[in-house]
Amino acid sequence: MRILHTSDWHIGRTFHGNSTMDALAEVLGALTEQVRENAVDVVVVAGDVFDSATPSGAAYTLLGDALVSLHETGARVIVTSGNHDSAARLGFQARLLREGIHVLTDPLAVGVPVTIADPEGPVHFFGIPYLEPAIVRQHWPEGDSSGRQLRTQAQTMAHAMDLVRAGMREHEGRSVAIAHCFAAGVDATVGLEREVRQGGLDVVPLSVFDGPDYVALGHIHGRQQISERVRYAGAPLHYSFGEQDKPRGSWLVELDAEGLATVEWLELPVPRRLVTLTGSLGEILAADTVAAHADDWVCAVYTDAVPQSEPMRRLRESYPHCAMVQHQPAAVAEVEEKSYVQRLRSAVTDADRIEAFLEHVRAGHGPTEVEHELIRAVLDERVRAEALV
Template identity: 45%
Template sequence: MRILHTSDWHLGRSFHGVDLLPAQAEYLDHLVETVRDDQVDLVLVSGDVYDRALPPVDAVDLFSSTLARLAALRTRVVVTSGNHDSAIRLGVHAELADAAGIHLRTRWQDVGTPVVVEDRHGPVAVHGLPYLEPDAVRQAWQLPARSHEAALRAAMDRVRADLDARDARSVVMAHAFVAGSVDQGERMRSDSERDISVGGVQLVPTSVFADVSYAALGHLHGAANLSEEVRYSGSPLAYSFSEAGRTKGGWLVELGADGLERADFVPAPVHRPVATLRGGIEDLLVDPTHAGVEDAWLAVTLTDARRPEHAMDRLRARFPHTLTLAFEPEGGRVPRPLVVPHVSGRSDLDVALGFVAEVRELEPTSEEALLLQLACESCLADEDPDADRRGDHRLDLVGRADRGPSRSDREAAG
């Protein structure tokens, strides 16, 4: 039996304001083509079909049309709900979908009841475990502890009870944070995954899935093989800049008469690469080594000592898909004892200007000083409704910023 293991589609997600649905549609075209060209018998989606519990209509339409295309190829599909999905919404009309070979497994009450798929070697029992919130099953299953490990161990007890009663190879789908160790788990994580910890604990040991022919995991967005039989497919797209450079895709799994025979990674198409850049703005704008990321979605960190003016506009002239911009001046400050300045007798503006100079070790520019004055005046106006009638007593900030604190300011501070 040939199985395509996927997960974490997150349909309807945006990436720093960019709608990802066109990229997701491109991936799903690739998925259908892979199923057709490689004669896939079974498609698995191990949770997080959608990015949120109430997905946008166009994301629902994309999911529905993809299922219809797979059904037309007579490929069986098993879908489980993840922690981002609404189990109730995703599982609507599950009984009707079963008749078309589309199996939506979203209810914890159905754990232990498999989808049985036949091939020339006999039956394969596919146990699709939805995301199991420990609080939702703790009482019904009498869990010994409030944890993901306890919930999954209880689920696997039900799975094994079913497998003991039948002669079949086994596939288990689960949506959880699974790893051989805490260190391994931390190395596998990315910024785009939602924390599902309970009481600070979320890790489930790989041993929970011992003795199954194949465990198709979802939740972590990086592809990984925890063992030959226990694997994460990862997400089909990069959903955070921490995933820059990772190859996305899914596992094409072959089950033989005795279980797993092989698993090959099938890369997904790259709609637009994700990359990060760091450096001074003048270097970034001319460095030829960055030509390969000119069309990428970029996160840029500028290391200039002073913030360049119109930095985003200048970067986008060369890198039009720059999405985020951060500033980390190079040559970080040498730690020194905390200095608490005297503020008695000083205006709010003087304190703000002094704070900027202290933190950045550079005096504010005239434009920055003017912006701070406007902010202070706005706050005072909110507190004093008669402020406007007293006229505008704005300081000459251009000269003030260049000269630094006045003598009277220094005397008041000292």
């Protein structure tokens, strides 16, 4: 059996105020072609289908079009809900969907598989929707196997996987678990979901996922292999500049009669590249740099000593898709290790106070010679004006 593992579509998310709907539709079209070309039997979408608990009508339309297109390839489709999804809204139309499309959003059905057979026998797919402990512990008031109340993501996911393993014992054959969480062992540089907390409470130990032949995870936006059988596919689009160098795609998983056989990465196209350009504003606006990146999403980090006038307007004249601009001076002048308040208190003249202020707001850069002259002229004019009163 061939399974395509994808996740974190985030239908409806914007990129620095720009819609991603058309780009996502293009990428999901390419994913559908991969399903057809590779004779995929089952497509698994591991949560965060939508970016919002209240998706727009256009977001529902895109999801519907994508599911229908995938179904028309002959593949079965299994979708679970993530932390961005409203399980109720995503699952509302589950009964109305055509045969072969399964939307799994009910925590109480975690141990009940969707069973799909191939020539080697049945494969049982156990869908685990995103489990927020404070919300779902009402379903399991008895707590975990030790009788502890479910207070953390790790405890809640461990209990859910216990239910999955109980379901596996009742249903012989190969098995796949689908979950949406932050698993221990994730490389934090791959593009973490923006709401993932870095503390220990939300980290799920790898051992929790023991049992199934393959575990399809969602929640982070970069490809990740936690173990041979536990993986993240990441998001199909780049949703932040921090993800710009990370590949986009999905895992093609093949099960043979014994279980997991092979896993292959399938690259997806990137509709518009993301680049970060660093240098002085003049260097970033140089003709050769513009020619190379005029069609890209651009994050401009300019390193001039002082802030430049209207940098975004000037950048967008050359880079129509400049989405972000940051001022990061190349070098910070060495200043006394005093707080701004301490420097003000030690200042003797008004000119000293102005210099301290400029150093504070310019990351250590004081006034230029021209600014020194202007400050002296203004202060002299003030003294003359006070003398006339």
